[in-house]
């Protein structure tokens with residue numbers, strides 16, 4: 001699918017509303033550059049995370065019964081309330097059912113869901129649901145730790161605060177020891 005397009009005129013309006021002069025020499029190329037940057041930052045609307053995950057699944061080896069944990073995936077998204085960044089990390093754990101997922105596809109699915117306007121709660125839920133739908137694992141646990149720039153650099157200006165969100169599915173919902181094992185490995 002094509003990337004989203006952002007009309008450069010939008011940024012000329014934004015520059016003028018900020019009190020600057022869109023015709024100032026150093027700003028002449030800014031609308032085009034900003035439009036390309038936003039097309040990249042919001043490219044997730046054109047992606048299908050379940051299809052991404054399914055594109056690199058392999059049958060699980062039944063001798064492997066432990067969880068798989070991918071820690072510290074970079075998270076960079078934008079809150080749907082202020083269109084300001086939230087950044088941090090995502091930890092993704094799953095206990096395989098019939099399928100093993102490609103690790104890089106997990107990272108790409110997380111990035112696709114993050115490249116949209118999001119709330120941290122919904123992002124966490126959508127990552128867990130995409131993995132659940134794509135691979136029908138025995139359990140999924142997703143933890144996001146993020147700093148919201150709308151809280152850090154305006155409003156209440158809490159620069160040290162971060163937010164932790166968790167979503168559990170299947171065995172991680174019913175087995176609190178298994179859930180705790182993952183959270184300990186994530187140092188949450």
Ligand SMILES: [Zn+2]
Pocket residue numbers: 079080081082083084148150151
């Ligand atoms: Zn916000």
